[in-house]
Amino acid sequence: MTARTPILTGGCQCGAVRYAVFAPLTNSALCHCRMCQKAFGGAFAALASVSLADLEWTRGHPRLFDSSDEVARGFCANCGTPLTFAYRGRDYLDVSLGSLDDPSAVAPEGQVWASSQMPWFGHLHQLPSRDGDDPGYEDTVAAVAASSHQHPDHDTANDGPDAWTPRPSRHWTGK
Numbered sequence: 001m002t003a004r005t006p007i008l009t010g011g012c013q014c015g016a017v018r019y020a021v022f023a024p025l026t027n028s029a030l031c032h033c034r035m036c037q038k039a040f041g042g043a044f045a046a047l048a049s050v051s052l053a054d055l056e057w058t059r060g061h062p063r064l065f066d067s068s069d070e071v072a073r074g075f076c077a078n079c080g081t082p083l084t085f086a087y088r089g090r091d092y093l094d095v096s097l098g099s100l101d102d103p104s105a106v107a108p109e110g111q112v113w114a115s116s117q118m119p120w121f122g123h124l125h126q127l128p129s130r131d132g133d134d135p136g137y138e139d140t141v142a143a144v145a146a147s148s149h150q151h152p153d154h155d156t157a158n159d160g161p162d163a164w165t166p167r168p169s170r171h172w173t174g175k
C-alpha cells in the first residue's frame with residue numbers, strides 16, 4: 001500500500017489530536033444553529049465535509065459528545081478544540097475549518113440555519129478594527145508569543161526525540 005499524500009492537515013490547539021484529509025473538502029458552510037453556537041462557544045460554526053475514507057487521525061482521536069441522538073461532535077479531550085460534526089450512520093463527517101493548519105484553505109460556500117444567525121453578523125465589516133491587541137498589552141502579547149503552547153500549523157513528530165508533547169490541561173483552581 002502506498003502512503004497517500006494529504007491535501008490538508010489539521011488538529012486541535014494543544015496538538016494531542018491531529019488529522020489528515022486526502023480529498024478536497026466539500027459542502028463548506030457556516031452553521032448558525034444554536035447547537036453549533038454552543039458547541040463552538042462562538043457565533044457560528046465553520047465546517048466542511050470529507051468522506052470517512054478520506055480522513056485519517058494521525059495522532060490521537062477526538063472525544064465525542066452526542067449533542068442529540070443523530071449527531072456526534074468531536075473535540076480534543078485535553079484542550080477542548082471543536083474538531084468534527086457527524087450525523088449518525090453517514091459515510092462522511094465535517095471538520096471545523098478553524099482547526100485546519102491553513103484555516104484559509106477552504107472558504108464557506110453557504111450558510112445554514114440563518115434564522116438563528118446573530119443579529120450583528122451582517123455588520124461585521126463595519127466594526128472598528130486594528131491589528132494586534134489593545135494598546136497597553138504589548139508586553140503581554142510578547143510574553144504570549146514567547147511561551148505559546150499552541151501546536152504549530154504543520155505536522156510534528158509523533159515519537160522520537162523531537163516528538164510534540166501537548167501541554168496537559170489543568171483543573172480549575174480559582175486562578
Ligand SMILES: [Zn+2]
Nearest residue numbers: 012014076079
Ligand atoms: Zn488538544
Ligand SMILES: [Zn+2]
Nearest residue numbers: 031033035036
Ligand atoms: Zn449547526
